[in-house]
Amino acid sequence: MNLKHWLFIFTLAPLALLGQEEDEINYDDFGYADDDGAKTFASPKINGLSPNRFINVAWDVQSRYKAEFSDRTGFAEGEDWDVNESANINYTGGLRLNANIPVVSRNNIVWQMGANYTNTTFSVDEPAGAFEPILTELNSKSLSTGGLFTTVFKPLNEKQFLIFQGQSDYNGNYTFSDFHSFGLTKYSAAVLWGKRPHDRLQWAIGASRTYRAGELNYVPIVLYNWTGKKEKWGTEILFPAKAHGKYWVNKNNLLMFGYELEGASYHLSGLSFNGNSLELRRAEIRPRIEWNKKLVGFFWLNAQLGSRLNYSFNLDELRDGKEFFRGFFGDQEFAAMSRLGTSIYGLIGISFVSL
Amino acid sequence: MKKNKSIVFVLASLFMLTSMVGDTTEEGDKLIGVWEPSNKKVKVKIDKISGKYYGKIVWLREPIDPVTGKPKTDKNNPDESLKDVPLKGFRMLKDFVYAGDGEWNDGTIYDPQNGSTYSCVIKLKDDNTLDIRGYIGVKTFGRTDVWKRLVMKKKKK
Amino acid sequence: MVKFFRAIALIMTSSAILVSCGETELAAMKTQQIKIEVEGPLFEGVNTGTFDFNFQDVLPEGKQKEAVKEALLKSVKIIVDTAIFPVPSSFTLSLASPNTSMKECGFLNEAKLNSEGKFEIKLAKDQDFLSEVLQDKSQTIVIDFNIAEDWYDNYSIKAEIDWEIKLKK
Numbered sequence: 237m238n239l240k241h242w243l244f245i246f247t248l249a250p251l252a253l254l255g256q257e258e259d260e261i262n263y264d265d266f267g268y269a270d271d272d273g274a275k276t277f278a279s280p281k282i283n284g285l286s287p288n289r290f291i292n293v294a295w296d297v298q299s300r301y302k303a304e305f306s307d308r309t310g311f312a313e314g315e316d317w318d319v320n321e322s323a324n325i326n327y328t329g330g331l332r333l334n335a336n337i338p339v340v341s342r343n344n345i346v347w348q349m350g351a352n353y354t355n356t357t358f359s360v361d362e363p364a365g366a367f368e369p370i371l372t373e374l375n376s377k378s379l380s381t382g383g384l385f386t387t388v389f390k391p392l393n394e395k396q397f398l399i400f401q402g403q404s405d406y407n408g409n410y411t412f413s414d415f416h417s418f419g420l421t422k423y424s425a426a427v428l429w430g431k432r433p434h435d436r437l438q439w440a441i442g443a444s445r446t447y448r449a450g451e452l453n454y455v456p457i458v459l460y461n462w463t464g465k466k467e468k469w470g471t472e473i474l475f476p477a478k479a480h481g482k483y484w485v486n487k488n489n490l491l492m493f494g495y496e497l498e499g500a501s502y503h504l505s506g507l508s509f510n511g512n513s514l515e516l517r518r519a520e521i522r523p524r525i526e527w528n529k530k531l532v533g534f535f536w537l538n539a540q541l542g543s544r545l546n547y548s549f550n551l552d553e554l555r556d557g558k559e560f561f562r563g564f565f566g567d568q569e570f571a572a573m574s575r576l577g578t579s580i581y582g583l584i585g586i587s588f589v590s591l
Numbered sequence: 592m593k594k595n596k597s598i599v600f601v602l603a604s605l606f607m608l609t610s611m612v613g614d615t616t617e618e619g620d621k622l623i624g625v626w627e628p629s630n631k632k633v634k635v636k637i638d639k640i641s642g643k644y645y646g647k648i649v650w651l652r653e654p655i656d657p658v659t660g661k662p663k664t665d666k667n668n669p670d671e672s673l674k675d676v677p678l679k680g681f682r683m684l685k686d687f688v689y690a691g692d693g694e695w696n697d698g699t700i701y702d703p704q705n706g707s708t709y710s711c712v713i714k715l716k717d718d719n720t721l722d723i724r725g726y727i728g729v730k731t732f733g734r735t736d737v738w739k740r741l742v743m744k745k746k747k748k
Numbered sequence: 749m750v751k752f753f754r755a756i757a758l759i760m761t762s763s764a765i766l767v768s769c770g771e772t773e774l775a776a777m778k779t780q781q782i783k784i785e786v787e788g789p790l791f792e793g794v795n796t797g798t799f800d801f802n803f804q805d806v807l808p809e810g811k812q813k814e815a816v817k818e819a820l821l822k823s824v825k826i827i828v829d830t831a832i833f834p835v836p837s838s839f840t841l842s843l844a845s846p847n848t849s850m851k852e853c854g855f856l857n858e859a860k861l862n863s864e865g866k867f868e869i870k871l872a873k874d875q876d877f878l879s880e881v882l883q884d885k886s887q888t889i890v891i892d893f894n895i896a897e898d899w900y901d902n903y904s905i906k907a908e909i910d911w912e913i914k915l916k917k
Binding site for chain 3: 642643649671
């Protein structure tokens with residue numbers, strides 16, 4: 237073997253092999269270098285879904301409305317009651333913060349942890365002190381919700397998935413210098429099983445333990461997120477908590493229309509009934525339109541305008557500080573009854589999102 | 592004969608040496624090839640252009656847009672004037688630089704489904720598996736996908 | 749790897765027109781002609797040709813890249829000898845540099861020859877990124893072209909690129 241042969245072996249032969257490798261390539265004919273490809277899992281998203289908010293800062297405000305309360309003597313559901321306290325609430329509103337941070341985010345599991353804080357301040361038109369204790373309490377201390385939550389999205393295969401959500405909320409008219417007992421922390425959870433038949437549809441069914449209706453409840457839930465073929469129209473439904481239709485005006489502007497049921501149970505520190513804690517079971521239905529607009533990069537503006545319909549603003553007595561379940565059929569008495577007039581509400585916020 | 596052996600030895604040593612040098616300097620080229628994301632919707636060919644790595648879509652599972660009946664284009668491109676760029680051939684991975692230790696960074700990944708470009712880091716898990724993490728700002732706000740290497744299994748007839 | 753695709757020549761037809769507009773800047777029109785020899789075999793589908801250059805060589809004599817205030821691609825025409833080579837069905841034109849991200853500058857879908865027998869690329873409206881790319885130490889033009897059949901020989905592409913460059917005086 238002469239020098240030329242060696243040179244060929246060391247230099248030209250590998251190039252010749254490379255040339256062969258590229259010859260007559262058709263990508264249909266490509267297969268895995270290993271035995272198998274990566275397993276395909278259902279994505280937590282579908283095309284045309286509204287932006288997923290990692291961090292959101294918003295301000296919520298309601299127009300003036302009338303509030304009426306009974307005295308605190310105990311009432312059965314549907315029982316007539318006399319108005320003991322009555323006033324206009326000139327301002328209701330406050331800050332809302334929400335952070336939802338991925339801890340693990342892979343194609344085979346998404347685990348997020350989050351925290352939220354909302355504050356609602358009430359400005360009551362001349363509450364009459366000891367004669368109107370509930371209105372006075374609302375006027376003097378704002379309602380706060382501080383929560384921690386976790387969400388796990390676990391795809392089982394290309395089509396099916398599970399969602400688990402757990403949340404603990406510390407709600408009341410506390411301030412940062414005057415915390416209430418952490419024994420009053422509220423726990424919520426939801427489990428869903430669902431399918432993602434294609435890139436524009438995901439649905440799921442499940443059950444939840446929730447305070448969305450103000451008091452503790454256990455309700456079935458249905459998720460139905462769908463986007464039309466042209467990716468303009470669609471729905472985002474998590475019934476009964478919220479349901480929206482949507483219309484993508486363009487890639488930077490999304491209109492949504494529908495409702496959300498918002499609620500929580502708040503411990504009121506300055507009031508008691510039979511020596512027991514009182515909980516304000518606050519829930520409201522918010523039919524609305526929402527405008528989501530891309531500001532820059534992954535920062536989006538969200539603005540809502542709608543009506544705030546009262547669902548519950550009654551007070552419950554927690555005997556020995558213990559939570560109870562009334563549900564739709566329970567006959568436990570309310571400590572005090574209420575009526576709130578309907579108001580117009582607006583919300584404006586900025587979010588750091590992922591699409 | 593002895594002279595020939597010496598030449599062979601010198602050449603063999605040179606070859607080994609250049610191979611070793613090549614192994615370290617061209618470690619980054621392990622990224623070159625055809626890869627498939629876990630959703631199996633596309634095949635992406637990664638090339639090297641002027642020292643950086645780029646991946647273009649060379650195959651689409653559904654090449655035709657069901658709405659227009661024509662080959663899919665980059666309809667979500669934020670630049671209106673580029674919405675008709677064909678998706679086949681679209682460079683969705685860009686500007687990756689080999690950082691050593693089986694990792695490529697400084698690049699971006701484009702999601703044609705929503706027209707967003709994300710920062711991206713690629714990690715070679717083994718010779719035929721990539722972890723590709725697209726993220727926004729910091730790596731926390733991201734998602735990792737597993738890509739598998741493809742090789743030609745059969746020749747065209 | 750784009751080892752198969754080599755740029756082999758840069759021909760400047762320097763049709764430079766300098767126009768004074770105000771005291772702070774000059775506008776220059778420059779035509780850059782490039783030839784890319786893509787080494788075969790090429791396969792059916794999208795193939796890539798690249799051309800490395802230094803934008804300094806495009807500028808009028810005596811002007812430095814740092815003086816570029818604004819640069820625009822006014823037209824890009826691609827010439828393929830269709831009597832010899834398979835006719836591409838689409839093109840995508842991109843520009844890259846060592847310290848910037850590669851950007852799509854234009855494309856041509858369902859490619860048809862214009863009256864001059866050239867493929868005229870539809871250029872991106874947003875070209876704000878160009879100044880940064882062109883002021884980098886070197887530049888790479890990337891042309892992706894889609895052919896419908898395998899081609900076993902080298903493939904030759906020429907391009908005429910018209911730049912409009914605004915310079916600080």
